[in-house]
Amino acid sequence: MLVLEPCAPRWLLNTHYMATIYDVSVMAGVSLATVSRVMNNNTKVSDKTKQKVLDAMKALGYRPNTIAQSLASNCSNSVGVLVSQLDGPFYGPMMTEIETALRTANKHVIIAAGHSDEKQEKEGVEFLMSRGCDALILDIEAVSDDYLIELSKGSTPVVFINRYIDAIKERCVYLENEQGGFMATEHILSLGHKDIAYISGPLFKLDVRDRLKGHKRALQQYNIDFDDTLCIESDFKEAGGCEAMERLLSMNKTITAVVCANDQMASGAIAVCLEHGIRVPDDISFIGYDNIPFPQYISPKLSTVSNPIHEMGKMAARWVLQEVYNDKEVIVESSFKPELFIRSSSQAISHD
Amino acid sequence: MLVLEPCAPRWLLNTHYMATIYDVSVMAGVSLATVSRVMNNNTKVSDKTKQKVLDAMKALGYRPNTIAQSLASNCSNSVGVLVSQLDGPFYGPMMTEIETALRTANKHVIIAAGHSDEKQEKEGVEFLMSRGCDALILDIEAVSDDYLIELSKGSTPVVFINRYIDAIKERCVYLENEQGGFMATEHILSLGHKDIAYISGPLFKLDVRDRLKGHKRALQQYNIDFDDTLCIESDFKEAGGCEAMERLLSMNKTITAVVCANDQMASGAIAVCLEHGIRVPDDISFIGYDNIPFPQYISPKLSTVSNPIHEMGKMAARWVLQEVYNDKEVIVESSFKPELFIRSSSQAISHD
C-alpha cells in the first residue's frame, strides 16, 4: 500500500513554460519574499512595489503553484469529503453546498465514497488523510462511535454530518431524527389512521433507529400499539420499498397508512400499491422522509418530512472554514429541525 | 484573485509528530534515496535493504507526504472533475465510477460544479488547473467548442464527457444522441402513434439538438410531419416537464404520445396528466431519455432510452489512466450506444 504507481508526467515534454515566483521577482526587480508577500497579502508592501509585482505577474501569466504553497505552508487548502454514496438523490445537494462554500473560500474538495461499509469507510478516511487534507467532512455510517472519537483526537480536524455522538457533539452536524419520525407519524395519526405499517431503513444506522423511535413515541401518544409484524426493515432504496410493500400486502392485514423512513422507499411502495389497484391516498396514505426532489413531481405528490441535508453540508463547510481556516464571519449551527410537508399522498381516513 | 486567504494550520500546535522519509532512512540505516526507491518501487533495491526500510516504515508509522511527492515529481496524482450539477439524478453514478476507478489507481478526484453557466464553467476549469491536476474530466456545456479545442492544446490533458467535437474527437466520450432520439420516437411510432408531442431540453446544448434531430428523422421515416407547435423547449427538470405538459394540454390538440428529452421532464409531465385525470399510457403514452433510476419505480414505469453515463464516467477515468498515468491494462472506447427500455408508460394506440 505504500508502494506507489509510477507516474508519467508526459506533459512535461511539450509543456508551455510555467512562470515561477522567481521569474516574477526578476521581472519586477524585487525579491522572492516580496512577491510572496503580495500574493499572500499578509505583510505590508508599499503600493509602488505591489504594483510592480502585480504587473509582472500579469505580464508573465503567473499562476502560483499550489502544491509548492502547500508544502511550504503546511496547509493544503483541501478538504476531504466522504459520503456513503455519490449517486442517489441524497448526497448531491450536500456536495453542491460544500463545493460552493469551499470554492468560494478558495479551498478544494476531494471526494471519496464509503459505500456504507466499515472497511471502505475506513479506507476512505485513510485515503483522504494521506492526501494531506486540512480537514475532513464525513458522512459516515458503518464505523463505530469509538473509531470516530479516536479519529477526532488526531491532528486533522474532522466534522461529522448526519451523526450525533455525545462525546464529540461540537463536531456533529445533525438532524433531529427522532423528532422527525415523531412528526411524520403524528401527521398520519392526526388524520385518524390506526392501522399503520412502517417501512424502516437499515437498523444499524443511528438515524434510522431514531426515526423509528419517534414513530413509536407518536403511536404511544395516541394510545396505539406498535405492531412489530407491520414494521419491515429495508434498505432505503426504491426497490427495497417495493419488496417491503409486497410483503405487507401479502399479510392480508388491514393497513390504512404506511410510514416510510425515507422517500425512496415510499415511492417504491406507492408504485406497488398503484399496480395492485390500491388507490393512494384513498385506500392507503403514505408519508416519506427526506423531502428529496423527485417524489414532489410524481402523482400522488409525496407527503414527507424534510431533511435539510444541503443546509447541513453548508454548515459543515462553515465549521471547517471557522475552525480550520480561521474565518470569523461564518455562523455555525449544529442541530437541524425537520419540517412537515403535507402533499397529496396522505389524507384523512375514510370511514366507509 | 491571486490574493490568497491566510491559512491557519492550528493542528501544528498539538500535532502528533509525523515521521518523514529522513526518519525512516536513519532508522533503517540507509539513504533518503533508498527509502524513496522502495516507496516508488522503480529502481532495484536488494531484498535485505528493502526489508529494513519496510520495517522502519512500519515501526515509525510512516506515511509519505503526498504534497512533497507531488512537488518533487511534478505529478499531483489528482484529477479534476467538472460537472454541471453535483445534485440531480444524473451525475451521481458518473462520479461514483470515476471515483472508484481513480481511487483504485491511488489518484484522487477534485470536484467542481459548472452550473451550466459559461462563466462558472470557465472558472471551474481555471480552478482545477490552478490546483495542479494531472488531468481534467469535463462534462461541460455552456462553453464554446473553440474554447475546448484551445484548452486541449494546453499542457494539462483533458477529456470530455457528453460532448462530441470533431477536431478533438479522440478526447471525447459521448453517447450517440441522435440515434437515441431516433430510437425513442421510433418506438412510439411503431406503436401506431401519429399525434406526437416533444418536450425538449435546452436547445443550446448539442446533445439536446441531436436528440431532437433523431426524433425528426424517425418522424420522417414514418412520413409524419413534425409539428413545431407541439415541440416545447424546457429545462431538463421535473418542474419544467410539468409546465411544458400544461402548455401542451392547454392547446386542446390531439396528442396520443409525448416524447421527452429526459426522464425528469417525462416524470413531471406524466404527473400533470395523472392530475388532470388523463390516464398513462391508456390516453397518452410517454417515453423518456436517460434511464435514471427513479422513474423505474413509480407508476407507470417509464419507458426510456438508456444513457450509460456511469459507463462514460468509467471510460473517461480510464482514458486518464491510460493517457496520463501510462496504465496499459485499460481499454478505452469513446462512443456509446443508447438502448431502448420498454416499460409501462407506452403502449399501442387504441383506436376507440
Add this chain to the structure above:
DNA sequence: TAGTTTTATGTAAGCGCTTACATTTGATGT
C-alpha cells in the same frame, strides 16, 4: 543632525520528497 523607532525589503533556510549522477560493492573472468 545624530539617535531612535518604524516600515519596507532582502537573504537564506527550510518544507519532504525525487532523481541524475557519483560512488561503492560484489561478482565474474582471466
Add this chain to the structure above:
DNA sequence: ACATCAAATGTAAGCGCTTACATAAAACTA
C-alpha cells in the same frame, strides 16, 4: 590477484514556494 562490469546505494541539487531573521530605508524625536 587484479581488472572489468553490473548492481546497489549514496550524494546532493532541485521542485516552487513561505517565513524567521537580518538589513536597509524612511520617518520621527529631541
